[in-house]
Amino acid sequence: MNDIIISGKMKMADIINHDKRALVLMPRFGIELGLGDQTVKEICTEKGIHTDFFLLMVNVFLNPNYFPDRKLKNLDVDMLLLYLDNSHKYYLEEKIPYLENLLEEFKNTVEHPATGQLEKFFRQYIEEVKDHLAYEDHTAFPYVAALSEQIKKKQVDLSGIDYNIGLFEERHDNIEEKLSDLKSLLIKYFPPSNDRYIRIRLLNELMDFEEDLINHARIEDKVLIPIVEQLEQKIS
Template sequence: MSLVYAEMPLSEIILNEPLLIPVINRFGIILGTKDKSVQTLCQENNLDTDFFLTILNTFINDSFFPEKRLKSFCVTQIVDYLSQTNQYYKRYQIPNIEKHFGLLIEKSPYKNNNLELIREFFFELKHELLKRIEDDQQSWFPKIKRLSANVHSQIPGFSLTSFLKDDPDPIEEKLNDLKSFFVLHLTGKYDLNLCYGVIFAIFSLEKDIKQNNRIRNRILKPLYHLLQSAEFSN
């Protein structure tokens, strides 16, 4: 999808990119937006329209990198958004996969499959993701907020792209492996509908994490490095 703008109806954007639904939910916007524009809905919900659009465009466009806008945003906005994202994973998406997985194993009429082994791999992935969320909440995010509060002078005016590096994420890789186990290596008989539900839930989490990793890597990490540089130079 091309870039989205303030005057566009949010409903049109969602219909083209339904995986944005949990993203707008994190901003307090729920479905039933009628034909209201992004600008109108942001005003009604006391949201920064530019920040909201930056998050949406970063989420749906792989090549989008808003260097000119980054330094005007409050770091707290970004940290709070990613904190809400982490909580969404923890409270909804991870339990959703776990619930569907449990039902799939319970309702499968035969036990000559390897679903239990695949679920064990999911539990390992879940532990790793929850650990990263805990590290974010207890260490990295507070450190960023502290740096932001301590830096009172203007952030140095050099290119943010010098910090831009999308390192491989082991959680993304493991989610891809988990999908592959279902597609390539699932054995025996099982409930087809419940199996589809598990795979779709995994795909949804993988897509969400992949796109929010771009927000972490393309917005928060560059700002974090700039704040560190600004603090050091003061």
């Protein structure tokens, strides 16, 4: 189901029916449910979102085989940074606190010596995710914003900035690996507990988060990095 290409003529609601992962993507563009039968183009126009930008992002996010190369040329970097910033805010302010609450709820349903281990794996994973996001928010994205600003002003002076997008690419590692210990503990080792649904819910939410981060990282790798490389070439 992943390989259809989303177009502007499609109904926005059909994207979600096609792939539920679009549910987390839409609020990052300020698009909320209650979509009616409006098409992608109609909703984008109404919300002031460039339709081509939305289509590029949604296709990269939902489809690992989608290569946007030729569509990157006219992409507005500031719009991309805003989207990435919205995604990070969602992780930090909504999703992680929600996962923390779920873990607490789960811990209250089980009495098992491995609960401490579970908590430890969870904390390590969340810290890793937060470090990853903080590096992007405080180092990589401000660099991209400064680069874009300088190019717009046509007075390129980045002498104070000792950074390039290659450094980001090198560091853009896989944060999902840390999650596997946590998932194994929940799937393989915890004994049956009084409330099996809370464990299923916790696992579902962790896997959903994992997938969201993978798709998010793909946008950074396939859209952000190439576009910044193009900007860097312009000024070199």
